[in-house]
Amino acid sequence: MNTKKNKLLIYGATGYTGKIIAARAKELNLDFEIAAREEGKTSALAKELNVPFHVFNVEDDKGWQKALADKCVLINAAGPFQFTAKQAMNACLRAGVHYLDISAELETYQLAESLDKEAKSAGIQLISGAGLFVSYDALAVHLSKLVAEPQELKVGFRHYGGFSKGSILSSKNIADLGILVRKNGEIIENPNPQSKVFSFGNEAIECLPTPLGGIVLTYKSIRIPNIEEYFSLKLPTIDMPELTAQNLPDGPSEEERASGRNGLSAEMRGKNGKVVKAYIDAPSGYALTPLSVVAVANRIFNNDFKIGYQSPGSAYGEEILNDIPDLYLYDL
Numbered sequence: 001m002n003t004k005k006n007k008l009l010i011y012g013a014t015g016y017t018g019k020i021i022a023a024r025a026k027e028l029n030l031d032f033e034i035a036a037r038e039e040g041k042t043s044a045l046a047k048e049l050n051v052p053f054h055v056f057n058v059e060d061d062k063g064w065q066k067a068l069a070d071k072c073v074l075i076n077a078a079g080p081f082q083f084t085a086k087q088a089m090n091a092c093l094r095a096g097v098h099y100l101d102i103s104a105e106l107e108t109y110q111l112a113e114s115l116d117k118e119a120k121s122a123g124i125q126l127i128s129g130a131g132l133f134v135s136y137d138a139l140a141v142h143l144s145k146l147v148a149e150p151q152e153l154k155v156g157f158r159h160y161g162g163f164s165k166g167s168i169l170s171s172k173n174i175a176d177l178g179i180l181v182r183k184n185g186e187i188i189e190n191p192n193p194q195s196k197v198f199s200f201g202n203e204a205i206e207c208l209p210t211p212l213g214g215i216v217l218t219y220k221s222i223r224i225p226n227i228e229e230y231f232s233l234k235l236p237t238i239d240m241p242e243l244t245a246q247n248l249p250d251g252p253s254e255e256e257r258a259s260g261r262n263g264l265s266a267e268m269r270g271k272n273g274k275v276v277k278a279y280i281d282a283p284s285g286y287a288l289t290p291l292s293v294v295a296v297a298n299r300i301f302n303n304d305f306k307i308g309y310q311s312p313g314s315a316y317g318e319e320i321l322n323d324i325p326d327l328y329l330y331d332l
């Protein structure tokens with residue numbers, strides 16, 4: 001068991017989402033420190049939050065060692081995660097610190113999956129995708145209790161509030177994988193992708209087939225053999241020539257985040273053909289992810305974790321929904 005003090009490190013805290021995560025940790029009065037690779041931005045944010053800070057590059061083993069020495073949990077908010085997750089996970093394995101990130105990239109989920117044995121030996125919980133997937137997975141776990149032998153899951157995600165620079169840079173990595181689904185237990189490219197209408201309470205929206213990550217994470221949570229995912233928008237990419245990392249917007253303002261809602265709608269079919277449906281009405285994306293990942297960190301502080309590779313659902317089931325404010329689950 002991890003006996004370290006209940007102290008959190010947020011790496012990539014100077015990013016758009018990292019800052020909101022840090023603000024949530026502050027709001028909950030958690031004992032935390034921040035870290036990022038650039039001195040000026042990091043020290044300015046640390047001053048604003050009145051917390052200690054560390055400046056080091058993701059490749060810097062000594063930097064990790066020092067920053068993680070007295071920590072219980074890391075939240076890695078530095079994306080695209082294809083460039084940071086491996087280094088941060090390895091640092092946590094060496095230091096015996098629980099690992100969380102907010103990745104939306106399938107490959108980092110698979111990386112975490114491949115490190116199961118190492119995480120068990122280190123006595124840590126390793127979750128990649130503890131942002132949006134906390135409620136997504138909880139919804140799937142909820143439905144899995146309502147049918148016998150769940151066979152097929154279809155999930156629609158209604159996003160509100162535009163995209164951050166980090167999401168746009170990372171989503172190219174997701175879009176490049178193609179339209180993946182889980183079919184009979186295997187991840188394959190969907191041979192015939194079609195849009196599908198999902199109900200979000202009093203609104204029905206046509207969503208586009210898009211791999212969101214449940215094909216790895218929710219499969220871990222409930223072992224359902226068939227999973228299809230849909231998104232209310234086309235994934236943003238930087239294919240548009242006028243957009244570069246330098247001129248992308250940081251992300252939606254606080255007012256924009258507060259002016260709309262995210263929705264997750266899911267239907268599940270059991271072996272006998274019975275279909276059950278439910279949806280979640282939640283704060284918009286860049287508000288929901290910080291609330292979710294900090295809720296998981298808080299669970300770990302309260303000694304609620306499972307060692308090894310976990311998904312949000314395998315570690316916390318649907319009960320974690322109670323820890324996320326302003327979020328509602330409705331059976332349809």
Ligand SMILES: NC(=O)c1ccc[n+]([C@@H]2O[C@H](COP(=O)([O-])OP(=O)(O)OC[C@H]3O[C@@H](n4cnc5c(N)ncnc54)[C@H](OP(=O)(O)O)[C@@H]3O)[C@@H](O)[C@H]2O)c1
Nearest residue numbers: 012014015016017058078079104131132164166167170289
């Ligand atoms: N699924 C979800 O729930 C969800 C929700 C929101 C965001 N996300 C993901 O979270 C990630 C961050 O998004 P964001 O909006 O916060 O982006 P952002 O504003 O661009 O911030 C990215 C942060 O990561 C740091 N960073 C990037 N590459 C790095 C590297 N190679 N080494 C060290 N630090 C690095 C940046 O440092 P500098 O400031 O020094 O560049 C910055 O602190 C994206 O991958 C996004 O897709 C996921």
